[in-house]
Amino acid sequence: MSTGTWGWLILAFPLAGCIIIALGWRLWPGRTAGWLGSLAIALAFASSIGAFLSLLSKDPEHRQVVANAFDYINIAGLHVKLSVLVDPLSVVMCLIVSGVSMLIHVYSVAYMDSDRGYVRFFSYLNYFVFSMLLLVLASNFVILIVGWAFVGAASYLLISFWYRRATAVRAGIKAFVMNVIGDVGLVIAAFLLFDKTGTLDYAGVFARAPEVFHHNDGVLVAACLMLLVGAFAKSAQLPLHTWLPDAMEGPTPVSALIHAATMVTAGVYLIARTHPLFELAPTAADIAAITGTATLFMAGTIALVVTDLKRVIAYSTMSQIGYMIVGVSSFGYAAGIFHLMTHAFFKALLFMGAGSVISAMGGIQNMDRMGGFRRAMPFTFVTFTIGALALSGFPLMSGWFSKDSIIGFEFHRGGVLFPALGVVALITAFITAFYAFRMVFRTFFGEQAPEAVELEEGQLAHGEHVNPLTGEAEDTEVGFPGADHHIAERDWPMRAAMAPLALLSVVGGIVLIPGVTDWFEAFLEPSFKDSKYYSNIPGSGAEWLGLVLGGLIAIGGIGLAWLLYIRRRGVTLRLAERFRRPHDFLSHKWYFDEAYDAVFVRPIGNFGSFSRRVIESRFVQGFIVGGAVGVVRAGTSAARAVQTGYVRAYALLLVIGVLALGLYFLLQSS
Amino acid sequence: MDVSWYIVLSALIFCTGLAGVLSRRNPLVVLLSLELLLNAGNLALVAFSRMWGNADGQIFALVVMVVAACEVVVGLGVIVAMYRNRIPIDVDEMSELRG
Numbered sequence: 001m002s003t004g005t006w007g008w009l010i011l012a013f014p015l016a017g018c019i020i021i022a023l024g025w026r027l028w029p030g031r032t033a034g035w036l037g038s039l040a041i042a043l044a045f046a047s048s049i050g051a052f053l054s055l056l057s058k059d060p061e062h063r064q065v066v067a068n069a070f071d072y073i074n075i076a077g078l079h080v081k082l083s084v085l086v087d088p089l090s091v092v093m094c095l096i097v098s099g100v101s102m103l104i105h106v107y108s109v110a111y112m113d114s115d116r117g118y119v120r121f122f123s124y125l126n127y128f129v130f131s132m133l134l135l136v137l138a139s140n141f142v143i144l145i146v147g148w149a150f151v152g153a154a155s156y157l158l159i160s161f162w163y164r165r166a167t168a169v170r171a172g173i174k175a176f177v178m179n180v181i182g183d184v185g186l187v188i189a190a191f192l193l194f195d196k197t198g199t200l201d202y203a204g205v206f207a208r209a210p211e212v213f214h215h216n217d218g219v220l221v222a223a224c225l226m227l228l229v230g231a232f233a234k235s236a237q238l239p240l241h242t243w244l245p246d247a248m249e250g251p252t253p254v255s256a257l258i259h260a261a262t263m264v265t266a267g268v269y270l271i272a273r274t275h276p277l278f279e280l281a282p283t284a285a286d287i288a289a290i291t292g293t294a295t296l297f298m299a300g301t302i303a304l305v306v307t308d309l310k311r312v313i314a315y316s317t318m319s320q321i322g323y324m325i326v327g328v329s330s331f332g333y334a335a336g337i338f339h340l341m342t343h344a345f346f347k348a349l350l351f352m353g354a355g356s357v358i359s360a361m362g363g364i365q366n367m368d369r370m371g372g373f374r375r376a377m378p379f380t381f382v383t384f385t386i387g388a389l390a391l392s393g394f395p396l397m398s399g400w401f402s403k404d405s406i407i408g409f410e411f412h413r414g415g416v417l418f419p420a421l422g423v424v425a426l427i428t429a430f431i432t433a434f435y436a437f438r439m440v441f442r443t444f445f446g447e448q449a450p451e452a453v454e455l456e457e458g459q460l461a462h463g464e465h466v467n468p469l470t471g472e473a474e475d476t477e478v479g480f481p482g483a484d485h486h487i488a489e490r491d492w493p494m495r496a497a498m499a500p501l502a503l504l505s506v507v508g509g510i511v512l513i514p515g516v517t518d519w520f521e522a523f524l525e526p527s528f529k530d531s532k533y534y535s536n537i538p539g540s541g542a543e544w545l546g547l548v549l550g551g552l553i554a555i556g557g558i559g560l561a562w563l564l565y566i567r568r569r570g571v572t573l574r575l576a577e578r579f580r581r582p583h584d585f586l587s588h589k590w591y592f593d594e595a596y597d598a599v600f601v602r603p604i605g606n607f608g609s610f611s612r613r614v615i616e617s618r619f620v621q622g623f624i625v626g627g628a629v630g631v632v633r634a635g636t637s638a639a640r641a642v643q644t645g646y647v648r649a650y651a652l653l654l655v656i657g658v659l660a661l662g663l664y665f666l667l668q669s670s
Numbered sequence: 671m672d673v674s675w676y677i678v679l680s681a682l683i684f685c686t687g688l689a690g691v692l693s694r695r696n697p698l699v700v701l702l703s704l705e706l707l708l709n710a711g712n713l714a715l716v717a718f719s720r721m722w723g724n725a726d727g728q729i730f731a732l733v734v735m736v737v738a739a740c741e742v743v744v745g746l747g748v749i750v751a752m753y754r755n756r757i758p759i760d761v762d763e764m765s766e767l768r769g
Contacts, residue, residue, distance in 0.1 A: 645699075645768025647761045651691050 003058070004067025006051035010094055011133055013043040018126035022275050025119045034109035037122035041105050041129055045098040052091050056523075063526040066096040066139050066203070073142070080200055085139030089527035092337060092520075093136040100261045101129045103497040106251040107352055110491035115251075117494025124161070125257070128154035132262050136269060141190040141200040144270075148186055148230065150180035158258060159250040180241040189226035192219055193277075197493065206530070216283050216441055224277055224284030228291075235267030235321045237295045242592050244318055247366075248310040252276060252355030255310060258267040259582060260317045260351050261344035268340050274334050276530055279331065286417060288329035293421045296322025298590055300431040304438070305586040307575075308365045309354050312439055316391065317347055319432065323406050323425060330418055331533035332409035334521040338512050339402035341520075346390035346399055346505040350439075352498050353384030357443055361451050367439070372448030379495055383502040387439045390505040390557055392433035395551035398508030403429060404550035405512065405543065411540035427641035427643040429550060433557025435457045441565035500507055514547070515540030542626050676717035684710035695760050697752075701745045708738045 001009075017040025021033050028036070055063050064087040073080040084090075105125060112121050131154050135147030154177075160172030194200050196219060197208040213220040231237070236244035247259045258264070271278060271288065278285040299318035306312050320343045327336030357373055357380060358365055374381045390399040407429070410422030511520040521537070528534040538546075564572050576583045589592065683706055712731040719727025721742025755758060 641766050646763030647764070648692055649694075655688060655692070 001050065001054070002067075003051055003054045003065040003086045004084065005517075006047050006054055006069050007086040007137055008066070008069070009047035010044050010051065010098065011084070011130060011137060011630070013040045013047065014126045014130035014133065016040060018130060020125050021119060021126060022123040025123070030585060031109055031113065031118075032113070033119040034105070034123045037126050038105040038109060040126055041098055041102045043612070044129065044133065045102045048091065048094040051086050052095060055086065055088060055091055060526050062534040063365055064203075077198065078200070080140055080142045082143065083139045084137040085202065086137065087527050089269075089272060089337070090136050092341070092524065094133060094368050096344050097132050097136060097262045097342050098127065100501075101125075101132075101257055103501055104257040104261070104348060104352075106255050106493045107256070107355070107497035108251075110493040111234065112251060121158075121161060122322065123250070124154060126260060128158065128208065132266070135266055138646065139202055141186075141193065141202070141205070145183070145186055145190060147200060148234070148266070149183055151258075152176060152234075153182065153293070155179065155247070155258050155263055158254040159247045161254065165249065171243070171249040175243040175247050178233050178240050179307050181240060182230040185229025186227045187225045187231065189223045189230065192223035192226065192597060196223075202273065206274075209277055209280055213280055216281055219472050220277060220281045221284045224281045225287065225535055227277070228284065228288050228468055229609075231267030231270045231288075231325070232291065233253055233267075234270075235264050235325065236318050237267065237322065238291050238298065238347045239592070240297070241295060241318055241595060243661075245306075245311050245314045245589070248308070248314050251509055252351055252358060252592075255314070256348045256351030256355070259314065259349040263323055264317060265340045265344070266655055267335055268321065271325065271328045272527075275328070275458070277526065278329060279531060279533070283307040285329045285331070288374060289326050289421055292322045292325030292329060293424050294322075294408050295319070296326065297424050297428050297431075300428040300435070301603070303435040304431060305583060307367045309357065309367050309370070309439065310351070310365050312367075312435060313347065313350050313354055315485055316350075316435065317343075318430065319428060320347065320391070323403060326421055326425065327406040327409060330410060330413050330421070331531065332406060332413075332537075333528050333531065333534060334512065334524055334537075335402070335405040335526065338520055339399075340408055342390065342398035342505070342508045345501050345508050346387045346397075346403045349383055349387035349498060349501040349505055350391065352494070352501070353380050353387060356380040356494065356498075357384075362451070364451075367442045370443045370452075371446040371450050372444070372445055372452045374444040376448075376452040377444075379498070383498045384444070385440055388503050390508075391436045391551050393429055393554040394433075395547075395554070396509070398505055400547065400551060400554070401509035401512060401514075405514070405545045407550065408514075408543045408546035409540045410534075411546070412542065424670075426549070426553060430553045430557045433554040435563045437558045437561035441561055445566055446569065479544070511571070514538075514543035580652040673717045673721045680710045680713040680717065683713065695762055697745075697749050697759060697761050697764075698755060700761060701742065701749070704745075705738060705742065708734055 018036055020040075021028070021036055024033075055065075063355060064085065065086050068081050068083040071079070072082040072083055104121070107124065108121065108261045112118055115121065131147055131150030133147075135144060138147055140233060142437050155181075156172045156176040159175050160169045162168050193205050196212045197205050199205055199208065210218070210641040221639075229240070233240040244259060244264065248255055250259070278288070299315045299322065303312050303315035303319065306315060320339070324336045324339050324343070324403055327333075327339060356377060357370065360373065360377060361370060386397075390397040393400045393403045407422050407425050410418045412423065413419075510517060512518065525534065564575075585591070687703045687706030690706065691700055695702055699754060712734050715727040715731045715734070717739060719731075728752065749759065752764075757764070
């Protein structure tokens, strides 16, 4: 089959899965819907491999294939085709997205078991994968925006999946609003680019850009900044990041798939995809790198104090995406995409482990109540620890290679800015190792939680149906897991999904070992052949120096976590007491939510209630509606007076009318 | 042929009918007066038809008779139904349609 056909097949399977599962929502018995969804994604993954192999069989100059389906829009000089672009970058993204999605689908088959929205869940999940693949495979900005908006919608649907939970619905709305800000940014960027280049095709825009824009052209910088608004909203970077921690309200597989492994990395993909524009407008790229660094540091510090297990991983996700953004926007594309890939593995794994623990705890996410799950859940303990090691950048794990290749690139770029960013990234690497093992030590070591004891005795943990955030009782009738939902790690699909990810988290780094392998870089090269920076990579000696340094930092962070949480337990409470103000500052997440509340949410809310009280009730209801009603009422009461109901009166009127007509015609004719 | 006598007669019958429709309160008489109106029209139609030597007017008169017959059937049916339901047989009492 041709490469383009593989591209279309990648899209077709998840879409078909979504529709078939949704149409049969009453028919699928038991876990059928889950397996159907997994099958659809497995087929998409197989097609991605097909596309990958068919690209490999071509020579590197011909590895960018555009396959047209039909003209999507063709009016007034705007010519947009519905087409997919199969090139190394999109194929790598497809492999990551469909591969990780496949495992998460398998995990969800067991995790979501006995949920009342089981079929709905898999339909949404397939829809999400379709949207994400559409975003990745788009060959022009219009299709990109379509996919971009689709994944936003899928994210909203899945965050608010348990729609009886008020907090989940609010979180969904928050995420959607933030994402729409990004969508608007992206659309404006497309307008600007179309205005100057006259096309929306990637290839056309990138070919025309050097002709119409000079270096750091104002319009181009504005367009790139608008692209960044889209990228930052989707990837939860400063200042549009506040939705991601709240998105943890969704079911854990959703957090693993959308809010860790795939969707939130769309911003990284966007920057990598539009790299010719960013290389022409380095100012915008520098702003992106600075923002990414700020985010990675801020999120890392917040993750130090958050006690909600899933939120720690969420902040860690923000932080790691910060690394990727820094990587791609300082033109270290291979490093950034490499980290995207390894992060997808270990972060999905961490979320799955967290999901296991949370389901064992009966939905409780607070680490203060966890502890000692090491013996109760050995499998989860091992895989979670592997994920945490990879996240910390422990030597020889996948995260070690990918994170340090980004940091190495920063120092190699030179100048003042990039090494400074690299230093911040190194400091945050220490923080990362610390909070990763803070999770491990607090969850799996220490005193056993009652649930852990129960599990060890062979019972299943039972859920308390309360909202972990507000403590309110949950309505389990609709849209929330039933009483027998909590199954810990015992079901084999959950383990079957976690094992491959654990393996990949360990060995995922072999595709790009400095001085040994360069498969990843070499394969991606055709997508970045017009980049001035792609081949400008640090020497392997320098990279190994960075790797050794990064490994030492990781071990240091893990050691500190061990010291504080195992060796001298309780010292953390005293530290928090001692540094009350910084601790408050961090546990309030740098007061971003409060600031947004004060600046945007509350003024707009007040304006809304003012409009409702004054404009709506006085002006609209009172004057416009009331006035119109008054006019009509006066008119009708006059008309009613004529209708006496006396037949003879009507007859008289008729006669008078006929006489009048007759008289008129007589006068006319004379 | 001089049609003026026919027209005068037709006008007289018409005015009689009109007066009946407008002034009588018994629906039966109103119906009778309506018949007078229609037949006055018929007379005029036939008279003009003779004047022009054209049969169209006479055919129209036949059509009017059919309509009149239908109308009488319906009207009488309504009156009988009212009588059976002990509704006063008086057009001024029947003013439920007032606004």
